[in-house]
Amino acid sequence: MKIITRVDELKAACKAAKAKGSVGLVPTMGALHEGHGSLIKKCREENDTVVVSVFVNPLQFAPGEDYEEYPRDIDKDGAFCESLGADIVFHPEPEEMYPENFGFRVTPPDAMTHILCGITRPIHFTGVATVLTKLFNLVAPDKAYFGQKDVQQVAIVEAMVRDLNMDLAIVPCPIVREEDGLAKSSRNRYLNAEERKAAVVLSRSIKKAKAMVREGEKDVAALLDAVTKEIQAEPLAKIDYVEILRFPHFERDATLVEDSFIAMAVYIGSTRLIDNSFFKEDLAK
């Protein structure tokens, strides 16, 4: 496995790899956990060459967010990628990605960003779309792998590929969870022991909604009410948002439809966690 830090070198390596077979990309910010691991494994199964990018992208953090404290450990991340059979880890410095006079942005439509995480993080998805455009252009992957935990990101990246006619397939992968249901996240390490216990309220409230749906409840207001109450009963939790929307264009329906999903952002202490789930299978029961 090769760790590459320069864009020119990455481009050359990926061109050589593409001449020999398929190339898959797993874009990450590092601090890799089993969630990322599942993406890398899937990428390994489906491609001749596996590229993992490890880059804490300054463009997607607003001032006051956790850009500085975001965990960085390239030795550990590199070893993890190697253990899963990655061929290339791309780990550039910010100056390599954003040199002097850099100023272009790839901007998602307002309808996809003035909602969910976009409300408290207004520049976030423009930063994500911009860095992914760069990575897609450098790697020219056949497929790129994203965790379904970031459901808004998945919808936006799929829209970007469609709108801008990018020549790759986006592969969303299921959320990986801890034993107690907490979705794996690099930010879980910010939690102290008490907060870690409280954090299970996100997945527990989603489970409750899914159980209600399996018992016949389809009224969005009733589901949101039950979930909100469940979270509010946890003293360490503070809701940023809880929404039930339709994928991929985020319409608000009064009654569940096939593509409805629930998504939430909840502060546990000072750590902001997200979780989501689709109701398709629950509706089918």
Place this chain on the structure above:
Amino acid sequence: MKIITRVDELKAACKAAKAKGSVGLVPTMGALHEGHGSLIKKCREENDTVVVSVFVNPLQFAPGEDYEEYPRDIDKDGAFCESLGADIVFHPEPEEMYPENFGFRVTPPDAMTHILCGITRPIHFTGVATVLTKLFNLVAPDKAYFGQKDVQQVAIVEAMVRDLNMDLAIVPCPIVREEDGLAKSSRNRYLNAEERKAAVVLSRSIKKAKAMVREGEKDVAALLDAVTKEIQAEPLAKIDYVEILRFPHFERDATLVEDSFIAMAVYIGSTRLIDNSFFKEDLAK
């Protein structure tokens, strides 16, 4: 020569062409003239496959601009492309390029658009960058050809390729002029006979500035003053802007430098015309 109207067909045709050799792209809005002809010829010389796009891009016109009246004649443009040896003309309907729910934008940095044509046309270059990103992704050209007449566009497209790590070379081509010096433009056909005569004031004022530079003048204010007076002496002309800036980042200098250029937009009657020139050769004399 093949006229293609669907993005999927274009993508497939360009993939097949790329497998066999190099692909060059000449993006145009049609109403082709000898200026475009020079780009197609150069593209023909340098590539195995020549793709010309003919698409009046609604995204780069603001309400009140000439989107509706912009000249369209695909039969004439197609014949012109064929006569110059083009292999593919891409001529999509707006709905093919911008289907329902389309909303992504590729946005140039403010420093490159809050100046020159960007002041009176604030959405123009975002529209240009967005459609070019789509065309570059669909065609995957080795090279794309642009007229130096749109000097701000050339600077912005080169910055876009650099910033977003797009995998192609931008080839700027010299301005093609009428006998009397007027830069060839699809919008020249809007001029009546009297306006057509008056329109030569743009190139005449530039010639004057270049003559002054060859005689030793390097003071930007003195050059701008002379050019402004020359244009103001023409009763049918109304200046939008006259600027002397440094390529490619548009710094304003007090004294000419090697990469200084003069650029202007002037209304002749109700038709807005642009012209520009670099001073490099004049400074060398």
